[in-house]
Amino acid sequence: xxxxxxxxxxxxxxxxxxxxxxxxxxxxxxxxxxxxxxxxxxxxxxxxxxxxxxxxxxxxxxxxxxxxxxxxxxxxxxxxxxxxxxxxxxxxxxxxxxxxxxxxxxxxxxxxxxxxxxxxxxxxxxxxxxxxxxxxxxxxxxxxxxxxxxxxxxxxxxxxxxxxxxxxxxxxxxxxxxxxxxxxxxxxxxxxxxxxxxxxxxxxxxxxxxxxxxxxxxxxxxxxxxxxxxxxxxxxxxxxxxxxxxxxxxxxxxxxxxxxxxxxxxxxxxxxxxxxxxxxxxxxxxxxxxxxxxxxxxxxxxxxxxxxx
Amino acid sequence: xxxxxxxxxxxxxxxxxxxxxxxxxxxxxxxxxxxxxxxxxxxxxxxxxxxxxxxxxxxxxxxxxxxxxxxxxxxxxxxxxxxxxxxxxxxxxxxxxxxxxxxxxxxxxxxxxxxxxxxxxxxxxxxxxxxxxxxxxxxxxxxxxxxxxxxxxxxxxxxxxxxxxxxxxxxxxxxxxxxxxxxxxxxxxxxxxxxxxxxxxxxxxxxxxxxxxxxxxxxxxxxxxxxxxxxxxxxxxxxxxxxxxxxxxxxxxxxxxxxxxxxxxxxxxxxxxxxxxxxxxxxxxxxxxxxxxxxxxxxxxxxxxx
Numbered sequence: 001x002x003x004x005x006x007x008x009x010x011x012x013x014x015x016x017x018x019x020x021x022x023x024x025x026x027x028x029x030x031x032x033x034x035x036x037x038x039x040x041x042x043x044x045x046x047x048x049x050x051x052x053x054x055x056x057x058x059x060x061x062x063x064x065x066x067x068x069x070x071x072x073x074x075x076x077x078x079x080x081x082x083x084x085x086x087x088x089x090x091x092x093x094x095x096x097x098x099x100x101x102x103x104x105x106x107x108x109x110x111x112x113x114x115x116x117x118x119x120x121x122x123x124x125x126x127x128x129x130x131x132x133x134x135x136x137x138x139x140x141x142x143x144x145x146x147x148x149x150x151x152x153x154x155x156x157x158x159x160x161x162x163x164x165x166x167x168x169x170x171x172x173x174x175x176x177x178x179x180x181x182x183x184x185x186x187x188x189x190x191x192x193x194x195x196x197x198x199x200x201x202x203x204x205x206x207x208x209x210x211x212x213x214x215x216x217x218x219x220x221x222x223x224x225x226x227x228x229x230x231x232x233x234x235x236x237x238x239x240x241x242x243x244x245x246x247x248x249x250x251x252x253x254x255x256x257x258x259x260x261x262x263x264x265x266x267x268x269x270x271x272x273x274x275x276x277x278x279x280x281x282x283x284x285x286x287x288x289x290x291x292x293x294x295x296x297x298x299x300x301x302x303x304x305x306x307x308x309x
Numbered sequence: 310x311x312x313x314x315x316x317x318x319x320x321x322x323x324x325x326x327x328x329x330x331x332x333x334x335x336x337x338x339x340x341x342x343x344x345x346x347x348x349x350x351x352x353x354x355x356x357x358x359x360x361x362x363x364x365x366x367x368x369x370x371x372x373x374x375x376x377x378x379x380x381x382x383x384x385x386x387x388x389x390x391x392x393x394x395x396x397x398x399x400x401x402x403x404x405x406x407x408x409x410x411x412x413x414x415x416x417x418x419x420x421x422x423x424x425x426x427x428x429x430x431x432x433x434x435x436x437x438x439x440x441x442x443x444x445x446x447x448x449x450x451x452x453x454x455x456x457x458x459x460x461x462x463x464x465x466x467x468x469x470x471x472x473x474x475x476x477x478x479x480x481x482x483x484x485x486x487x488x489x490x491x492x493x494x495x496x497x498x499x500x501x502x503x504x505x506x507x508x509x510x511x512x513x514x515x516x517x518x519x520x521x522x523x524x525x526x527x528x529x530x531x532x533x534x535x536x537x538x539x540x541x542x543x544x545x546x547x548x549x550x551x552x553x554x555x556x557x558x559x560x561x562x563x564x565x566x567x568x569x570x571x572x573x574x575x576x577x578x579x580x581x582x583x584x585x586x587x588x589x590x591x592x593x594x595x596x597x598x599x600x601x602x603x604x605x606x607x608x609x610x611x612x613x614x615x
């Protein structure tokens with residue numbers, strides 16, 4: 001049964017020739033938070049330089065050892081402690097190993113430690129801090145009490161001891177560095193979530209029946225992402241630094257594997273006669289740390305919503 | 310305040326107990342005893358040695374004995390240096406390390422805080438950029454790179470200072486600078502951000518409107534409040550100086566606690582590692598306790614009695 005009165009025919013309508021007049025439009029194009037942040041980041045020259053160097057060193061770490069004619073462990077005992085030449089641009093060490101290859105290989109080890117450790121810290125920290133901040137109450141009290149205790153334990157000493165017990169090795173370094181590494185980020189995330197969960201849009205999400213998981217993953221974490229990313233940027237050089245420190249006191253990766261820390265440590269012993277042996281690893285560590293710090297500082301300024309005008 | 314202090318004191322005791330227990334368990338979880346690493350000893354000798362050091366007791370008895378001794382300030386014998394106790398190592402090394410550490414803290418405070426003030430006062434001008442550039446370098450370059458660099462230039466190339474040992478004031482210059490390098494930069498950054506925040510407050514504007522001189526505003530009004538958050542950095546700073554001294558004392562061959570610690574790690578001298586970790590750990594936890602109390606005393610805005 002069709003009702004004649006409610007039947008709407010296309011013929012009844014006529015298309016008007018109407019065009020929105022945009023000539024007076026002075027509003028600027030809308031930018032998202034991330035576009036805004038990227039624009040601000042680009043204005044900071046030091047941060048951009050840092051980012052470029054990080055990309056270069058990452059690429060060098062991936063393909064460098066692969067392009068080199070030498071292996072990080074090849075010894076050439078007739079050519080020990082050679083000063084830099086065309087064949088060995090960074091010279092050779094006390095076992096005749098090519099230092100350029102070792103520094104590039106060390107970049108692989110050090111960067112991978114930085115990335116893996118800070119990524120693991122990130123996952124644990126976000127889950128722990130997220131749970132504490134979101135659920136609050138007794139659980140929060142308990143989790144934060146635990147963190148307070150862990151926080152006041154002198155972590156570096158326990159990490160050193162743990163490395164003594166576990167012995168040198170890459171996996172053991174991951175374990176030792178993650179053990180206390182997640183605490184800082186867990187605290188940050190908890191604080192952020194605690195503030196965010198009181199906001200109206202979370203209430204709105206709850207009202208339309210979104211579950212805990214959805215609220216955390218879709219609403220809270222994305223808004224805490226700024227803090228998380230900045231923390232990660234500082235976490236990578238932090239892990240590289242701690243590994244180098246451990247390698248330096250003889251608790252890092254085991255020979256013949258080289259990290260920047262072990263290379264610097266080897267170089268110190270021959271500082272007076274062959275200063276180039278410490279110069280290149282030291283330069284690599286310092287420039288990488290500097291880049292991460294510049295980039296991290298820039299990122300923090302760029303992502304800080306209080307700076308948004 | 311009294312209640313807060315008592316509460317903090319008890320939490321400090323708990324943390325120290327945790328540190329002792331964790332270190333004890335970690336060291337005792339190392340497979341094999343301290344005498345298995347050396348040449349194979351005859352069984353009878355091994356038995357005697359174990360009995361001498363009570364290693365044949367069950368773990369909980371050893372733990373109880375150790376805890377009792379530590380409370381009385383006795384860290385037991387060193388397994389590697391015969392006729393030397395861990396206490397003697399501490400007595401030898403600690404004064405040297407404390408001297409180096411205090412000098413470094415002093416240097417960091419004397420240089421870092423004024424540098425931060427300069428940055429905040431000339432915010433976004435040349436002195437700010439200049440100082441902050443060096444501060445980022447200071448934060449980025451690890452002390453085990455600063456130290457060899459200093460040695461290379463100021464001991465080898467230009468023989469101003471001795472490169473190693475600890476025998477007089479001229480021996481202290483390079484290690485102190487190397488150890489203070491990072492903390493100075495951290496302190497400068499911290500002072501700067503703290504000062505910037507304070508300088509934008511209303512009461513500073515009021516002071517300016519009253520016609521006070523710039524100098525008096527900075528020193529009398531801003532600095533006092535800006536220094537409060539910096540007190541909280543003292544804990545991490547002491548921590549950094551202490552762990553930094555492990556490396557610095559090694560490089561400069563300074564007979565301090567840090568060097569003994571690293572040596573005992575290389576030698577796998579487990580009782581020494583255990584004792585020194587606990588000693589350092591207690592020191593740090595205690596320093597944090599003092600810093601917390603000081604912070605509560607200085608800043609009346611903090612609610613200490615919850």
